[in-house]
Amino acid sequence: MVTMELADMTVALGRRMVVRNVSATLHSGSLVGIIGPNGAGKSTLVRASLGLAPVAEGTIRINGTPVSQMGRQTLARMLAYLPQGQTLHWPLAVERLVALGRLPHLGPLSRIRAQDGGIIEQAMQRADVLHLRNRNAMELSGGERARVLLARALAVGAKGLIADEPLASLDPGHQIDVMTLLAREAHGGALVIAVLHDLTMAARYCDRLLLIDRGRLVADGPPADVLTPERLAGVYGIGAYVRTDGNTPMIVPVERVSAD
């Protein structure tokens, strides 16, 4: 179990306040989507939650312990992170790349052990990349690479997973694959947080959405409550066709309207 508590969190990059007074408590077992326009502060919010950006005010607690008082390695074992536009600098084999997820569990000079091998295997299986294990990770297609990078994050074996735009540049089929995978991890007991741009995907797979606008949390709740036409107009500046029959809304952006 992992519970992440953001209390009145404010993050400044230079002089600019990028995230302002965000409070939310996130529990394991749910897939939480963070949505909002470009530059709203979504990535900064998740980076700060991971201790990668300095928090100006407020605190982040994981299972009651402030992140600022946790060692980096302790935090790394609790929360896995898939950065936006993850790059790979060396042509590693897929299996070797996924194995990097075990680094938080290794001592300074120790090497990967047999039990790590089992966890790596499992992570590759969950992300459906076992058949790619010996391929050069730099030569994969976009969809394959996205799943391999997810497998790397799963190999950490953390109770929490934060994925920043895991759907970027994926075709609809692979988007569904990745969202299904994230939802399965969440419903298997993990806390999964995903920064998303596709509102229909977010609505369909997430249990809860946090809508961020200019650094502020403007809506927090089940997708059907968050994604109303008025909010879409106010935050994204779009007129959208919102179909709400059934439980999950379907959103088709139709026209540009001025925000505010």
Add this chain to the structure above:
Amino acid sequence: MNAPPLPDRRHRWLLPLLILLLATAAAASLALGPVPLPVPRILSALTGHGDRIATAIVVDLRLPRLLVGLLVGAILGLSGAVLQGYLRNPLAEPSVLGASNGAALGAVVAIYFGLAEWNMALLPLMAIACGLVALSMLFVLAGNSGSPLTLILAGIAVSTLAGAGISLALNLSPNPFAAMEITSWLLGSLENRSMRHVWIALPCVLAGTALLLGSGKVLDALSLGEDAAQSLGLDLARARLPILLGTAIGVGGAVAVSGSIGFVGLIVPHLIRPFTDRSPSTLLLPSMIGGAVLLTLADVAVRIIPTQAELKLGVVTAFLGVPVFLLHLMRERRIW
């Protein structure tokens, strides 16, 4: 479930093979030269039962030269592999980045302005200090950009500045052989080395190696970029110091006794990478041994290639280094 093959079980033969190569290169270095010696005479000279001539050649001339070459080659190979991993750039290495020339400037100042006469320890210390300054300048100039172009430009700037400093220092010094000395510091040489040089280089190379060999985990994590590396539990700010110090101390000590020998740290990781799983950590120890092999072989080559004056070691390594740049150029232009 079967135990899955672990990534580092492959390529097990690489290290034994390199050690074998090292032994062969070392034997060749003791045996070959203007006066070729058969193995039995070398062995008896090494064990103290040899004739006077063989003992003079092997123990006083070739052995120190071999040992200095091994130490210098090892630290150049290792620091090349570490810098490439740390900067995520396959063109990084101490001489391209200006660290070698920086250290050479320190050594030149120490020698030609009498500091080394006053206290021998000042020679490696000055080399280390100037190497450190050069590396720090490089990191400031290149910033955090992972771009090869920025890094190479910054490296050229630092390296050229330090090279100009060496020429200036030698021109200013009251030294009739300045021109000759300049080339030997800029191109590197193992000519006429004695055990004194071994004792200067040894502690520096050992300390540098100890600092650098521990960086494997950080380098592996960095292959995913800085954010991912930190989210894997690594403290990058703290990891930078041993890499910076290890390179400066190791390369500083090496350059203080051999001059600035280029490209070893560039060539060796390149040759070795295809025989590893390509992660930076598996490259470290093999690059260290490979560097020692390469430099020893290059030194044998300068001795047996018949030229009027002995070839400078850096000339040979530069000839070997150019193809590596060409290969990158061709890949960049998609000719390869």
